[in-house]
Every structure is written in structure tokens, then in C-alpha cells.
Amino acid sequence: MTGRKKLFGTNGVRGVVNDFLTPEFVMKMGMAIGTRCKGRIAVATDTRTSNRMLKDALVSGILSTGSSVVDAGVTPTPALQFFVRSGGFAGGVVITASHNPPQFNGVKFISSDGTEASKEEENSIEDTYYSGDFVRADWNGIGRFSSDESCGDRYIDAIVSRVDVQSIRKRKFHIVLDCSNGASCYTAPYLMDALGVRAATLNASPQGTFPGHESEPTPENLKDLTKTVVDTGADLGIAHDGDADRAVFVDDRGRYIPGELSLALIAREMIRSRGGGIAVVPVSTPSVVEYAIEPFGGRTVYTRVGSPVVARRMMELGAVIGGEENGGVINPEMQYCRDGGMAAAKMLEIVAHSGSLSELIDSLPEFHTVKLKVEIGGKRPEAIISEIEKNASAGKVDRTDGLKLFMDDGWVLVRPSGTEPLIRIFAESREEAKARRMAEDFRKIVEETAEKV
């Protein structure tokens, strides 16, 4: 299929509202989804201002095919995912653009098993969208619409039943919780209450313009959180992105904890408690996860970048844990998807069982990662990467996603961006200066190669 725009990116369809993402477009997506996925479909949104407009369009499209809709309201993506699997739905749709700025929105399709759609499912929806071959029900066969407000409560109950609540309660945590004005406003404060955690909240009113800060949980956006943790002497801070599939932590010393460290910590404790097991992460993940779990019988399996890929590989391998370096933790004790609420509860359990979050973080092995991007204009990224591979001096090479070259004192990953005309470079070493030098060396190599191919 050439000439047609690819609709699905790494995590669903995303775009600027009323530009790419119009009500007409979303209604047609609803028609394609209803056609492919016959039965009851659960629908939810985050807090964005365009949600109502887009949800109504989506619902109209689905109902026209004869499939029914259960509206779960404003709720985190993982809460809807749990609702879909436990409620026996044929599928689910979340209207969300996750951590993107407020002018964006998106459509994320959830399979009947509660995981994010596979590439095959997305392609089949896309084929139907472009073919226009929609099921059109008779007037008396259109789908039924109903609402169910229990999604958030069911999600909270499920998390609470999967962690050591007694230990968490006994610890009498005092934390600061930043909901980023997103969907977690409806669940995270109540989850903390159910766990017996005293949570001072920031940006806990649902507002789709994200007035507190943009919904990506970066160190810059979480300055108020880190400051409040220090000012109030809190045990730790927790922040969620707009649709709350991610959780990012601040330790008791007010340090922003990069996602790979919180993932490594959760992975280490879960693998330690089981006496071994597999962790699944994308090839771009810093080595701290691998080195943290190895002494406890843990083995790391690397995949292509993208959380649906990680989740499905975890199912195949029966992995103990998986996730991404951005605060996305996939804990199969709960479900096979990134789940910010479950990650937060698990972290509280881990800290309740030991000292402080800062001590736990300081016990992890230290690595330094440098990330760069190089613009390549109209050049084909795969041609550039193949050329670099041909000229690379022999060493271990991994072609899972892009080109990963292992050297004596670290590794470099060169891979095309999924969305923009550029190549991303990741370099990692035990020493920061070395990582920086490796990244700069490869910037030159990519630029020079791009001129030749």
C-alpha cells in the first residue's frame, strides 16, 4: 500500500485536534473499529478539552456498525485496559494523547485481552478505514449505548489486592502526588487513600489545558513536585502523565528519579522475591536493569522499541517484569500493559519493605546515557544504518531495532525515529565523559554517512 498515510504510530493515532484529528476522521475510525471488532466496546478519555467532541464522534461511528458501547468516562488508560479484560469486552478505545501538549489528542485501540493493539490489529483497522468497507447496521440493529462509572473503583480494588497493603499502611507514608491535571485525578488520590498513604496533591483538578505543567513527566515539568517533597519532608513524590500509564518518582532527598532507575528497582525486587526470572525491555534501555537483576538470577531480553511489543514478548516468555525507561512499568501481576497506578503501589510496597527510596536508588549500579538526534532530510535512514554497519569494526552487533554496537566500555544504538526524518543516537558507558564522546563520534559518523548514501 503506497501513498496512503500511516495512521498508527508507536502508541495509537495522534494528531492536532481539528487539524488532522477531526470529528469526521474519528467517526470513520469508530466505523472501522466497530467493523473489525464486533461486540461490546468500552470507551474512555483523559481530561483533554477536545475529548467530548471526539468521543461522541467515535461512539457514533461504532454504534452505526451494530457494535455496542459502554462509556467508562474519564479514566486512566490502564484502568480502561483492566476494565476491558475483566469485563469480557470485544475491545476498547481510549481518546488520549498521553503526554503530548494540550492541542493534541489521539485514539488508542485496546485488544480484548487488555493489551495495546498489535501491529496486525492496527493494520486491519487501517485497511478497513481506507477501503471504506464498513458494516452498516439496519435502523433496528444499531448498537446500544450505556455508561458504567465503576471502572476507576474496580481498578483501584484490583491494585490494592495485588500489593502488601499491611506493610504499606504500617509505614504511614507521607507523600506528594502530582496528577498533572490528567486522568489520574480520578483514581490516584483514592488509590493512595485505600493504601493508607497520606498524599498531599498537586495539579489534582482535571483540566485539559494542563495549566500546572505540560503532561510529560520531565524534570523541568516536575520542579514543583521535587520542591514540595523537600519542603514537606515527604517520603517520596509520585507523578503521572496525562493518561496515567506512566509513573515517575522523586526520592526523599528531592531527586528526580529517571525512569530506568525506578524500573530497575522494581525489576530487581520482583525478580529477587521469585529467585529469578525474565525482564523484557526495548534495546534502547540503559543497562542498569540488566545489571541490577543479574545477581538475583534475572535475565534481560531486549525487543524493538514500543510498549505493545514489550508486553506481547512478556506474555510469550512468561516474564516477571518489563517496561520502558520513561516510567512505563509493565507488571503482569496486574496486567500486560504500562500501568502508572500499579507501578506507584509496587514502589510504595518496595520502600515499605526496606529503608528509603534514596537508599534503594543509591544501591543500583551506575551508568551514563547520552542521547542525540541527527537530521537526515530526505535520506533513507536504513541505507545510512546499513552503511555504518558495513564499516563498523568487528564487535558484538544487535540489529533488533536499528544498529546497536557493543564496545569495551559501553554501547551505541543508532536507530531511525518512528515519526520524524531523523536518526536517534544513544550512547552508554560507566563514565559520563566516555558516553558523551561515543555519542559525538557517532554524530559525525551519521552525518558523514548521510552525505554519501
Ligand code: MG
Ligand atoms: Mg501515557
